[in-house]
Amino acid sequence: MIEFKNVNKWFGKLHVLRDINLEVPAGEVLVICGPSGSGKSTLIRCINRLEKFQKGELYVDGQPLHDHSINLTKLRADIGFVFQQFHLYPHMTALQNVTLAPINVRKMNRDEAEELGRRMLARVGLSDKADAYPAQLSGGQQQRVAIARGLAMSPKIMLFDEPTSALDPEMIGEVLDVMIQLAEEGMTMCVVTHEMGFARQVAHRVIFMDEGQLVETGKPDAFFDNPETERAAQFISKILTH
Amino acid sequence: MIAEYASRLIQIIPFFLKGLLMTVVVSGISLVLSTALGFILGILRTGRSRLVSRSIGLYVDVMRGTPFVVQIFIVFFILPEWGLQLDALPAAILALTAMTSAFICEVVAGGIRAVPKGQWEAAAASGLNKFQQLKLVILPQAMRTILPPLVGQYVLMIKDSSVVSVIGVTELTRVGWQTVVRIPEGLMVFTLVGVLYFVICYPLIRLSNSLEQRLSQESVRL
Ligand SMILES: Nc1ncnc2c1ncn2[C@@H]1O[C@H](COP(=O)(O)OP(=O)(O)O)[C@@H](O)[C@H]1O
Ligand SMILES: [Mg+2]
Numbered sequence: 001m002i003e004f005k006n007v008n009k010w011f012g013k014l015h016v017l018r019d020i021n022l023e024v025p026a027g028e029v030l031v032i033c034g035p036s037g038s039g040k041s042t043l044i045r046c047i048n049r050l051e052k053f054q055k056g057e058l059y060v061d062g063q064p065l066h067d068h069s070i071n072l073t074k075l076r077a078d079i080g081f082v083f084q085q086f087h088l089y090p091h092m093t094a095l096q097n098v099t100l101a102p103i104n105v106r107k108m109n110r111d112e113a114e115e116l117g118r119r120m121l122a123r124v125g126l127s128d129k130a131d132a133y134p135a136q137l138s139g140g141q142q143q144r145v146a147i148a149r150g151l152a153m154s155p156k157i158m159l160f161d162e163p164t165s166a167l168d169p170e171m172i173g174e175v176l177d178v179m180i181q182l183a184e185e186g187m188t189m190c191v192v193t194h195e196m197g198f199a200r201q202v203a204h205r206v207i208f209m210d211e212g213q214l215v216e217t218g219k220p221d222a223f224f225d226n227p228e229t230e231r232a233a234q235f236i237s238k239i240l241t242h
Numbered sequence: 243m244i245a246e247y248a249s250r251l252i253q254i255i256p257f258f259l260k261g262l263l264m265t266v267v268v269s270g271i272s273l274v275l276s277t278a279l280g281f282i283l284g285i286l287r288t289g290r291s292r293l294v295s296r297s298i299g300l301y302v303d304v305m306r307g308t309p310f311v312v313q314i315f316i317v318f319f320i321l322p323e324w325g326l327q328l329d330a331l332p333a334a335i336l337a338l339t340a341m342t343s344a345f346i347c348e349v350v351a352g353g354i355r356a357v358p359k360g361q362w363e364a365a366a367a368s369g370l371n372k373f374q375q376l377k378l379v380i381l382p383q384a385m386r387t388i389l390p391p392l393v394g395q396y397v398l399m400i401k402d403s404s405v406v407s408v409i410g411v412t413e414l415t416r417v418g419w420q421t422v423v424r425i426p427e428g429l430m431v432f433t434l435v436g437v438l439y440f441v442i443c444y445p446l447i448r449l450s451n452s453l454e455q456r457l458s459q460e461s462v463r464l
Contacts, residue, residue: 048367077369087364091382100378101368146364153368 001026001157001188002047007056009042016042017053018212024190026156029183031199031220032192034209035235040192043209044159047190048079061156077105080150084162086142088134094121094145095130098152106153113152120148124178140171147178158182160191194239196224208232251430254421261417262438268331268413269400269442272338276399277392279339280346285376287351298347305344311405313337318409334406342399349391353384386457393450397443404439414438 002024009017016039024030032040045051046058049065049072058065063075088097098117102108108116121130124144134142143163150158160179164172176198183189183202193199199206199220206223208216208231216223216232227233287298305313314337321328328336357380365375407416418435422428 050363050367073369073371076367079367081364081367083360083364085360087358087360089361089364089379089383101370104374104378105369149368 001028001061002190003057003059004046005057005059007046007053007058009039009046009051009053009055016212017046020056020214022207022214024188026188027186028205029187029189029203030191031203031206032190032209033194033199033206033235033239034215038209039212040209041161044161044190044192047157047159048076048081050081073105077101077153078156080147080153080155080158082143082146082150082158082160082163084165086134086139086146086166088142088145088149090134093131093133094126094137094148097134097145098149101149102152116152117148120152121145123151124148125174138171139167140174143167143171143175144178147175147182151182155187157188157190160189160193162192162194164193164195196239200224208235210235247427247430250425250427251434254425254431254434257417257421258414258434258438261412261414262442264411264413265400265403265415265439266442268334268338268406268411269396269403272335272342272399272403273396275335275339276342276346279343281350283343283347284350284354287347288354302344302347305341306348310337310341310402311408313341314406314409330406330410333409334403334411338399338403338406341402342395345395345398346392349388349395350384353386353388354380356387357383389457390450390454393446393453397446397450400443400446401439 002022004020004022007017007020008015020043032043034040042051046053046065047060053066056066060075061078063070065075088094089100092100095114095117098120099108099110099113102113102116103110106113118127118130121127124147126141126144126148129137129141129145134145137145143166147158147163163179164175167175172195176195179189179191179198180202191198191203203220206218206220207214208223208227208229210231216227216229218228223232224236227236283298283301286294287302289295314334317337317340318328318330318333321333361379361383362375365379370378403413404415407413407419410416412420414435418431422431425431
């Protein structure tokens with residue numbers, strides 16, 4: 001479903017992705033962790049081409065992203081992206097947030113889209129918030145609307161960039177529950193997160209990044225209990241004492 | 243004495259209303275054109291092409307850094323030498339549009355830049371194309387920043403339209419000049435001119451203020 005081949009990216013002189021090789025088959029739940037600034041966001045933002053890269057090859061759903069002539073809007077329509085800061089549209093209700101892309105990208109008619117939107121909001125437990133504006137919702141609720149917004153496009157892949165990092169601790173659970181349910185339904189997911197519980201429960205694989213390199217890959221339990229590299233071990237001890 | 247004053251006033255008022263009408267026509271047409279052009283320029287100004295953005299920036303600086311009276315002389319007296327001969331009215335509209343669109347361009351660009359980058363990213367990530375991102379997500383949010391100063395620009399433009407009297411457009415200010423050489427009540431004439439400008443500008447000033455207040459209250463709610 002996703003295949004990185006020797007992908008390299010620079011921000012000016014800064015080499016942020018170094019020879020990334022990674023394959024994510026359909027249905028896999030992949031957790032990406034690593035210290036801040038190691039290139040995790042850049043990595044998953046390459047998958048829907050929110051970031052360009054300069055060297056290497058990347059195939060997503062059969063499409064070559066290194067080829068700059070591909071149809072980007074089509075690619076992005078099939079990939080859901082959930083941001084750390086939610087980025088809901090503040091001038092629209094929850095339902096309008098969810099139906100915007102189905103109406104304008106999938107060309108669904110309004111009634112159909114609203115029906116779909118309400119189903120998606122129900123799926124994240126927010127049936128009663130359809131007409132609320134983002135500012136009237138808690139952080140956890142906003143992030144669940146953002147997930148519903150992604151799901152409404154029937155994506156083949158869902159990408160999450162630290163979806164719980166901006167939340168108060170008491171709201172993390174409600175968002176993780178939605179993500180766990182999604183994982184159990186077989187969604188292909190790449191999740192940047194330090195939530196070890198989530199990783200152990202549903203991830204098929206954890207990858208560890210440091211300084212733009214993919215340093216270690218493993219099954220969640222093996223990775224967290226017996227990391228192979230010194231750098232991963234240090235990182236895990238840090239998030240444990242956190 | 244007072245009766246004479248009043249009868250003089252009644253005599254001249256029809257001319258002033260005709261002048262006012264011309265001011266409204268010149269300003270109104272320029273307002274529509276400069277808004278359309280200003281939005282297009284403002285959107286391109288924030289676009290990805292450096293060359294386009296810089297060129298527009300230069301245009302804006304030139305328009306903002308030169309007196310309007312000089313601009314209108316150039317349009318009316320110099321452009322004909324380059325083969326573009328315009329009557330006074332179209333020349334006035336062209337000059338007002340050129341100047342005001344530069345100011346509106348900066349207002350629009352500022353409003354667009356004030357929308358967080360994450361909004362573009364969220365819209366792009368959901369598969370909306372550039373035009374849809376702008377129309378459905380960015381501009382509706384940018385309008386909150388754009389509207390109050392935009393209406394303010396309209397007020398400035400209406401007042402600046404008095405300058406087009408220098409090329410012979412018989413709008414309000416020119417009617418004032420024409421009248422004052424014929425009757426002795428100079429104070430009355432220009433008070434009347436001022437009052438009539440104020441009558442069209444005041445509602446816009448109120449609108450701008452109330453938009454500012456309403457939109458800032460809304461942003462507190464958001
Ligand atoms: N738009 C950008 N321009 C320049 N440098 C950037 C940009 N985005 C990220 N970086 C840099 O790239 C590196 C990797 O960033 P990022 O992928 O956000 O790391 P992470 O998500 O692991 O914290 C960091 O050093 C960061 O400062
Ligand atoms: Mg990050």
